[in-house]
Amino acid sequence: MNSDDIRTVVFEILRRIAPESDPSALDPNENIRQALDIDSFDALNFFVRVNEQFGISVPESDYGGLNTVSEIVGYLSARLG
């Protein structure tokens, strides 16, 4: 799975959590918690879906470094690689 594929799946997940948003229009370095109004419940759902889609369990201690699309895609690429 390359970065583009990962990004596509991440966008799908974000669209399910914030149905009124268009994640692909985000700046890759924008804080998505603020841009998409993601609260802690949404964030947990996001990581649950990441786990379902990629088989990766993201520990809570890594949450802090995962605030933008590019951070998330980079993290998942590294974990999948």
Next chain:
Amino acid sequence: MAEFRMPSLGSDMEAGTLIEWRVKPGDRVQRRDVIAVVETEKAAIEIEVYEDGIVEALLVQPGRKVAVGTVMAIIRTEAATEPPVAFEPSSRPEPVKKAAPEKKAAPEPPTIQAPPEAPRIKASPYARRLAAERGVDLRRVEGTGPAGAIGAADVQRTASPTTPEAKPAPPPPAGKPASDSRAAMRRAIAAAMARSKREIPHYYLQTRIDMRRTLDWLAAENLRRPIQERILPVVPLIRAVVLALGEVPELNGFWIDGSHRIAEAIHLGFVINLRQGGLIAPALLNAEEKRLDELMADLRDLITRARSGGLRSSEMTDATITVTSLGDLGVETVFGIIYPPQVALVGFGKIIDQPWCENGMIGVRPILTATLSADHRATDGHRGGLFLDALGRRLQEPSKL
């Protein structure tokens, strides 16, 4: 015979639109069965019946908007001498231990995938859920609501154009239509909050709580759990509120008709912000009977249903106290407004690392600012202070939560 009336699903509700009946004449119903779905200014709510009996007649057609108190159905009760159904907390039956409402699988939030250029589709949460369930593309649905917003009735019409009850719903007979559902939501909140500030002499107390023990305990706990079973930090806070209410029970209840009514069960209203704007505060029913895992499961279920439709009437009417957590937004202190006729609201802010003294030593600790807004007619600051003290104390022993 009992008259089943449009219930008041909160002090801010004046009317509701019947979306669908879940029963037909001749059906036997039991107390707490869902018999109808009603759309309010805030959400679509599943309406429960309050006594056992047999449905005699349904008097309101789906699609009609009727005022609170309007007779919607006749239920033939076993004991026909009982007084008609009442919905105000003042005359509700005793909150004796009631069976938790049946759980249903939390529905997936529907995905609305409009092309990027398309304007955003205006639709109620329940309409979105219904559309997802029935495979209806919202872009093909003609909205008859305010500003062309799509209501559940519109989705039903599109989903089953041949059934007789799917005739176009008549426009709501009520006065001016809301300019859109967001405005209606604002008006509902405005009515409740204005009443609160008009009637309730609030007093406010604040305390700072060292959260290190609870957060350390939670981090260790979550580390060994699969991600689906992780517990959010707000859950131990809710549990601590429940335990502290056990020590100061007079904060749990209502002020009605000049008297203070302490509730036995703790139905903890939890403020949930909605993506389309506004908020809703449905109750975690019988929170006093639940430990952390069950509270987390119930909270997940409640938030999911609040955002996609499917809250039940008891969840809308029964809250005995409200908790609001604004910590996700970076807010440090919440000065809450009580939701009438409740007598207290607990507010949580963001947990922030701050200098903290303990045993003569200064260290950096994650500090939570907790506040209590309480009705001075019902309680005094001394009791409120004991509550916040108990809350902080409970959070120092997380393994006992």
